[in-house]
Amino acid sequence: MSDKADAPSVSTLSDLLAVAYQIEVDAIERYKMLAEQMETHNNVELAAVFRDLARAEGIHAAEIRRLAGDVDVAALGPEVGQWMTGDSPEAADLSSAHYMMSRAEALRMALAGEERALAFFEEVVKSVEDPEARELAKQLVEEEREHVELCHQLIRRHDKPLRRLGVEDPDAPEPQG
Amino acid sequence: MSAEPKPAYKASDFKSDIAPIWCPGCGDYHVLLSITRALAQLGKPPEQVAIVSGIGCSSRIPAYTNCYGFHGVHGRALPIATGLKVIRPDQTVIVTTGDGDGYSIGGNHFLHACRRNLDLTMIVMDNHIYGMTKGQPSPTTEPDLDTALTPGGTGLRPFNPLVIALASGANFVARAFAGNIGQTTSIIVDAVTHPGFSFVEILSPCVTFRPDQRSWKTQVHPAPVDATDDPARAARRIMTDDGFNLGVLYRGNRQPYTPKFGGSGCDLSELEREFEL
Amino acid sequence: MSAEPKPAYKASDFKSDIAPIWCPGCGDYHVLLSITRALAQLGKPPEQVAIVSGIGCSSRIPAYTNCYGFHGVHGRALPIATGLKVIRPDQTVIVTTGDGDGYSIGGNHFLHACRRNLDLTMIVMDNHIYGMTKGQPSPTTEPDLDTALTPGGTGLRPFNPLVIALASGANFVARAFAGNIGQTTSIIVDAVTHPGFSFVEILSPCVTFRPDQRSWKTQVHPAPVDATDDPARAARRIMTDDGFNLGVLYRGNRQPYTPKFGGSGCDLSELEREFEL
Amino acid sequence: MQLAEISSVSLAFLGSGGAGVISTGELLLEAACKNGWYGLLTRSVGPQIRGGEAAAMLRLATQPVDCHADRFDLLVAVDWLNAQRFALEMPLGPRTIALCDPESGAVPEFVRAAGVRVIELPLKAMTAANPEWRPNMIALGAALRVLGLPEDAARAAIENRFGDKGAAVIVASLAAVKGGADAVESGVLPARLPAPAASGTARWRISGNQAVGLGAVRGGVRFAAAYPITPATEILEWLALNLAKVGGALVQAEDELASINMIIGGSYAGAPSITATSGPGLSLMVEGIGLATAAEVPIVVVDVMRGGPSTGIPTKSEQSDLNIALYGMHGDAPHIVVAPQSVSDCVFTAQWATYLAEAMQIPVLLLSDQFMGQAHAAIDRPADVAFVGQRRIARDIAGTYRRYSLNGPNVTAMALPGTPGGQYTADGLSHSERGTPSSAASDHRAQLDKRANKVHEFDFGDHWATLHGSGEIAVLTWGSVTGAVLEGIALARTDGIDVRVIAPRLLLPAQPERMAAALGGVRELIVIEQSHGAQFYRYLRAHYHLPRNVRVVNSAGPLPLRPGDIYRELTAERAA
Amino acid sequence: MQLAEISSVSLAFLGSGGAGVISTGELLLEAACKNGWYGLLTRSVGPQIRGGEAAAMLRLATQPVDCHADRFDLLVAVDWLNAQRFALEMPLGPRTIALCDPESGAVPEFVRAAGVRVIELPLKAMTAANPEWRPNMIALGAALRVLGLPEDAARAAIENRFGDKGAAVIVASLAAVKGGADAVESGVLPARLPAPAASGTARWRISGNQAVGLGAVRGGVRFAAAYPITPATEILEWLALNLAKVGGALVQAEDELASINMIIGGSYAGAPSITATSGPGLSLMVEGIGLATAAEVPIVVVDVMRGGPSTGIPTKSEQSDLNIALYGMHGDAPHIVVAPQSVSDCVFTAQWATYLAEAMQIPVLLLSDQFMGQAHAAIDRPADVAFVGQRRIARDIAGTYRRYSLNGPNVTAMALPGTPGGQYTADGLSHSERGTPSSAASDHRAQLDKRANKVHEFDFGDHWATLHGSGEIAVLTWGSVTGAVLEGIALARTDGIDVRVIAPRLLLPAQPERMAAALGGVRELIVIEQSHGAQFYRYLRAHYHLPRNVRVVNSAGPLPLRPGDIYRELTAERAA
Numbered sequence A: 001m002s003d004k005a006d007a008p009s010v011s012t013l014s015d016l017l018a019v020a021y022q023i024e025v026d027a028i029e030r031y032k033m034l035a036e037q038m039e040t041h042n043n044v045e046l047a048a049v050f051r052d053l054a055r056a057e058g059i060h061a062a063e064i065r066r067l068a069g070d071v072d073v074a075a076l077g078p079e080v081g082q083w084m085t086g087d088s089p090e091a092a093d094l095s096s097a098h099y100m101m102s103r104a105e106a107l108r109m110a111l112a113g114e115e116r117a118l119a120f121f122e123e124v125v126k127s128v129e130d131p132e133a134r135e136l137a138k139q140l141v142e143e144e145r146e147h148v149e150l151c152h153q154l155i156r157r158h159d160k161p162l163r164r165l166g167v168e169d170p171d172a173p174e175p176q177g
Numbered sequence B, C: 001m002s003a004e005p006k007p008a009y010k011a012s013d014f015k016s017d018i019a020p021i022w023c024p025g026c027g028d029y030h031v032l033l034s035i036t037r038a039l040a041q042l043g044k045p046p047e048q049v050a051i052v053s054g055i056g057c058s059s060r061i062p063a064y065t066n067c068y069g070f071h072g073v074h075g076r077a078l079p080i081a082t083g084l085k086v087i088r089p090d091q092t093v094i095v096t097t098g099d100g101d102g103y104s105i106g107g108n109h110f111l112h113a114c115r116r117n118l119d120l121t122m123i124v125m126d127n128h129i130y131g132m133t134k135g136q137p138s139p140t141t142e143p144d145l146d147t148a149l150t151p152g153g154t155g156l157r158p159f160n161p162l163v164i165a166l167a168s169g170a171n172f173v174a175r176a177f178a179g180n181i182g183q184t185t186s187i188i189v190d191a192v193t194h195p196g197f198s199f200v201e202i203l204s205p206c207v208t209f210r211p212d213q214r215s216w217k218t219q220v221h222p223a224p225v226d227a228t229d230d231p232a233r234a235a236r237r238i239m240t241d242d243g244f245n246l247g248v249l250y251r252g253n254r255q256p257y258t259p260k261f262g263g264s265g266c267d268l269s270e271l272e273r274e275f276e277l
Numbered sequence D, E: 001m002q003l004a005e006i007s008s009v010s011l012a013f014l015g016s017g018g019a020g021v022i023s024t025g026e027l028l029l030e031a032a033c034k035n036g037w038y039g040l041l042t043r044s045v046g047p048q049i050r051g052g053e054a055a056a057m058l059r060l061a062t063q064p065v066d067c068h069a070d071r072f073d074l075l076v077a078v079d080w081l082n083a084q085r086f087a088l089e090m091p092l093g094p095r096t097i098a099l100c101d102p103e104s105g106a107v108p109e110f111v112r113a114a115g116v117r118v119i120e121l122p123l124k125a126m127t128a129a130n131p132e133w134r135p136n137m138i139a140l141g142a143a144l145r146v147l148g149l150p151e152d153a154a155r156a157a158i159e160n161r162f163g164d165k166g167a168a169v170i171v172a173s174l175a176a177v178k179g180g181a182d183a184v185e186s187g188v189l190p191a192r193l194p195a196p197a198a199s200g201t202a203r204w205r206i207s208g209n210q211a212v213g214l215g216a217v218r219g220g221v222r223f224a225a226a227y228p229i230t231p232a233t234e235i236l237e238w239l240a241l242n243l244a245k246v247g248g249a250l251v252q253a254e255d256e257l258a259s260i261n262m263i264i265g266g267s268y269a270g271a272p273s274i275t276a277t278s279g280p281g282l283s284l285m286v287e288g289i290g291l292a293t294a295a296e297v298p299i300v301v302v303d304v305m306r307g308g309p310s311t312g313i314p315t316k317s318e319q320s321d322l323n324i325a326l327y328g329m330h331g332d333a334p335h336i337v338v339a340p341q342s343v344s345d346c347v348f349t350a351q352w353a354t355y356l357a358e359a360m361q362i363p364v365l366l367l368s369d370q371f372m373g374q375a376h377a378a379i380d381r382p383a384d385v386a387f388v389g390q391r392r393i394a395r396d397i398a399g400t401y402r403r404y405s406l407n408g409p410n411v412t413a414m415a416l417p418g419t420p421g422g423q424y425t426a427d428g429l430s431h432s433e434r435g436t437p438s439s440a441a442s443d444h445r446a447q448l449d450k451r452a453n454k455v456h457e458f459d460f461g462d463h464w465a466t467l468h469g470s471g472e473i474a475v476l477t478w479g480s481v482t483g484a485v486l487e488g489i490a491l492a493r494t495d496g497i498d499v500r501v502i503a504p505r506l507l508l509p510a511q512p513e514r515m516a517a518a519l520g521g522v523r524e525l526i527v528i529e530q531s532h533g534a535q536f537y538r539y540l541r542a543h544y545h546l547p548r549n550v551r552v553v554n555s556a557g558p559l560p561l562r563p564g565d566i567y568r569e570l571t572a573e574r575a576a
Ligand SMILES: Cc1ncc(C[n+]2csc(CCOP(=O)(O)OP(=O)(O)O)c2C)c(N)n1
Pocket: A176, A177, B055, B056, B057, B058, B059, B073, B074, B097, B098, B099, B100, B101, B102, B125, B127, B129, B130, B131, B132, B133, B138, D227, D228, D229, D230, D256, D280, D281, D284, D311
């Protein structure tokens, strides 16, 4: 997954806006994929959770776009916001999905993303020199903190004893092909 | 970056409206994402790309893209891609296959496609198992994996596809890990751009039959050195690495094979002359 | 040499009464001679040796010997030999094939037999051509050889069977020249004696479709160094040699594959137990 | 119309990934059968490897059943997600009862349209109240109660299955079963399964694929080569485990070209040998099968048919590989084709196939299909039969050994490697008596005659076909369709229509005299098969003299034929 | 019995390795044909690649001939070594003349037994006296003289063939020819070939294999994939050279699995595509052919049949791949099977095959055989016909593209890679209209119907069969056997026996109405074919209503059927 060394270097405000925007875009894409997977595998409950998460990230993306004003983050994002060997921090880790995952597990997945994003922006706060950019980074750090806290709350609400994925599945896999 | 503005494609332009039926968690979702991102970066429109596969979970990729596709029979993706590319050299042709489809039943075409060195890219989603048929060992499966078909394990040494590719003449050899979407994307871009036969082995976990492969993400690491153009050196490196070295490992400079076409061609009646008495 | 006197066999004890129909001058006559001499040296009676082949001039060898033989279909000698050896591990099983039979249509079995590492010996009479079907290029044919099927040449790089054998796991790799009967004989003895899958490539000229190969006898020379047991080193050496290095080039020490047999076995009624309600 | 003779109840468990409906079905089959009933279980699943929608379709009966009934009596839905895709596979009617939880979604259209009586089973509420209860266990309990079976019936099955998960799981499961049973009334089902009669024979629970494996081993098979393919893999997996127990071995091959040639090598070396595959794999084996014919090496090749052509429908049944099995070899290549007719018959037919291969030194193709191959059935233990492969072996060889001798019987003694004086080269080229390649017309024709004659001389006995009844109307059918045909005819008989059934188990070589006798006095013939191209009908025309009046009832897969389909054809016949 | 209508002379050159008898035969064919005659040349060789015994068998005639005659008029032996192995292939009689050198060994048994008149040709003495004369050139001269052809007839042929060897070789050859001619008398042959009538059309010398290549290119083929196999390789070699000339290409494949799939890829990409093979290769292609059926990709697959089963007799003819061509695919896989009837017909049939493949987007199998494939014939230039592959292509695509649409014609427009909006995935899985995999019964059956219907709706026109005569006795035959049948019937006609001939060129799909019309009024049917298992007869039974009275005349290869064999069958029929 995302690795500090992979992270795009951010030196200007517009860079930061673009990266922040791209992070949200990637997250949306990933949650939509997960929602689709859950629909295909008849886990409607989780599909709804992921659609909600995608929607929430969509709101964030819109906010950043608003903040960006004239900066065309949609165009800049894919160019600046590239993590070389890994993934953007907020994008959910597809490989930890399971068709029987619970709401709490989904939320943990989201939490991991938020925590990575938080760490990334904290790093930007430390490293970026442009004061405007630093200011925005601080703001983003605050926002991510809220998200992390929200995830924790939701997880507490939905937490159930963790199942060992794949082991407790009463249905044997079915051969195809 | 070229001066002319490329038409800006997004990865989603290369995704079809068909929802994949892979198990959630399967590495192949990542590979699909990497392929569509790579295609967006390459900047050709979807109709100028053809994706060819055999049979297996991994081989389901073509229909999930918005490109021309061929989901052929088990093991025969490479010959189909060969015919396609020979007739339509203008198309970008990518073969997507699995370790069973590509290395077991399709092993002979693998050898000979490397040797033929057409300008194709072969992407193997290697999960060291036959996913689609419920977990039988493939040529890359570890010898001690207990399966219903091979109780107690096969006892066979897994084979090293990268060395085989090199030995048989592939012009570009790389290893990627499905989870590293960014790196995989750029390797695919590189592979498609490199002339001749490009071989990309992607470690792509099967969460259903090889849940142990979830640990791959902690095992992979970038190759310590840059790609070489010396096949003997590349072979030695690969034969002695730990199997988790990621990156472009070999970049050859053989001329790709281009079949001899007779241009627009002569009048058919000229062919008859040899028969005239 | 063991202390007990072995029954003394002569090469002629391993020759059948069927006269070969090869072209006079064909390298395969030499190979037949070397095989029968090697078998005489090995000292097992003819009925304890089985020779399996596919289709091609070279594949005609089994019936010219006095051993058990199987002249199967084109490209499938190795699987037949595999079944035979698994069931009768006491038999010495030798596969005799050609560059078309063994490397083109039979390429996949070549890969997987090396990997499986049963105690077999594969002898390929490589003449860089399809002799039997009148001179079409094989995987080892030079790119510029003009043939009726490939006017002006194939344009393809010949592939290096020894490297493929190594890469896919053969436990013994050697190159011989048909004309050097003494050396070829001792390489075959060595190959049969070595445990696991032994691969012997014999340069065997086709005087009819490759009269140029008459010059091979002046080109071949002994390998400058002894066999190694390091496959990476062996691969590097072979990839960089001139293709005419003769001798044992690799001698591995992998344990041969022995399928798990259940010994004499249980009563059939025990199998029924799982079904009882 | 009454359910005469066969008294059975049909039910299905429906649900999506993780609901565990397939295992529920298996538990119920085991429970019912441990308590004396017979039964059949098939499953239908979505295209997903894991997490797709699934249905377990069961029929429980007081005597063995080889097909599904015309209508389900009971539907238990753990949820209704994607259930609509089972519409065609699940014939329902006003007498059907559906148990489901209104909280898990609306009853799908096809269920409502059939006028099914819906009864609530509050799964969500029950699991909310009892978190350790699994919905599928509740469903199992409810089904037991509705069927009139004691919930305790499932105890042994549950203990058996969850034994390694610990006591807590078993206790919770049994509690959920009890809870489910108590949540429904017992009298809702119009049909009821009478108590089973005590049966003298031991009874088995087995799948058709396992049955083929067992039959082959009974017949003497000791070597297998394997390349996996749905729906044949279970045969290979069963053999992998069990051949080792009886002193045999299985080798995994790199492809089907290898697997067919490996068994040729193994059989040449002396071991009765087998492989199993499905259509795409069989396509790759035909060259090898021709070699086995020419070199006279006995082998058994099992094809578990699935929907075709090409990759087709890997998980569904069809009878459309008949053509390739009969005619798929180049040149004149005599071989044997047999087809079992039920899960139970798979044991016999696979054993017989091995016997025939060894007796005639010839390839034998066994055509099973996905329906019976992957069905689990509770059956009477198949009888022990004397068919064990006995190959003519050349032992003490004096003088010149003629592997393909033309003096004496057409089945010639085979020397096995190691036998002094028996050295010969098996060859796919036309050859002389000694096996030496020859392109002489005399050798070619003599060996073609030898290979054809050894088959035509052989006495295949009564097992060539299942014959039933004696009416002037006859049905000719084959394979797993036979079960539905026999039941359909039993239904027709209650209407006074007497119909004869001829179901050849031996398809090649054709048995014209036997068929003529079987068809004696038949005025009308109905050919029933499951292929789009009417392959069986064309085969019959090619090889047999059929009555003038022939009707062909052929439908492609993947839907199974049911007794009612047959019954309707027979009564339509009468009306016409 | 007179040689009516066809006036021809048959001769053979015999000799062992290095004698050059095959080239002698070729020179004579060319010489005679350049001078206005027609002819047919086949060769028979030992199993050796080089240096075996060989025979060139020729028939020269005043009109096109498609088979050999019943008896050789002239035998020219350069030597007699191993000649005995040609005994069965070389029917002789008291009217046969043999030219040979007593010094080169005793006249073989089969020649003496036939009462042949032996005339000395002192080859050894002549070459001793003229060291630069080659015995085969002397033999050529002798043959020319005996046949009554001027020795100068061979001049152009010799100049043509030896042009690049220099003038000296040409001079010596012409001298040897003259010497040979002068060494024999001209009046010894009882039969004599009349001077040819001037023909209006251009004439060609061509082999059946070349003719298939040419026909395919005429029909539009622009891509081929090749794996060599006897006796089909010449088709591939001809295409290798000639496709390049017309803007196409040939790729050599690693095996037949590759070659069939390569042409599927090439055709998917838009190029009408072909491969050629023989039985063993076809066996490996059947899986690919099924894929082409399912994915609806047009391809042409040529099978030049040889003796089977398995490796069989690679160099000899047989009609025993009919079964695999008709039925060799798993699943219900509609495809087309056509068979040319002569060297000349190979041009037409290959062109038609390409046209049919493209028109229906379907695999077409063309069954040729070693006899016509490797025969060289002098024929009238085959007519230009309008059958050029025209595929329905989807061009300006608006909206959702449905590759396998069920609204509209069953042959649906195919989008070629590069066409915007036409992206689809061709699939061997059962699929929906868009090509998306589906295991729904509705999709499966709808697409099976579509694929079957596009074939059944197609109007194949009059080319479906060669029809001849109108008697109450009919012969049904196919492929290269047709030539001998037509001649045998012409012989019978001179006895007043009127026989009808029906030789279907289109084998699949069967044409029941056309066949019924063709068989109208037939009282007795004789089926004539060259397979041990009577494959054609079984096929006819399966698909057509045959008269009650059917006799089957089937013989395995490798010996060709001759007109006299047919004539005898017809007269025996009458006697019986
Ligand atoms: C000729 C043939 N043989 C066997 C099969 C069955 N089959 C389908 S997919 C598959 C293995 C696929 O393994 P792999 O390529 O590793 O794909 P994965 O599912 O692991 O991605 C097999 C054996 C088939 N479809 N066709």
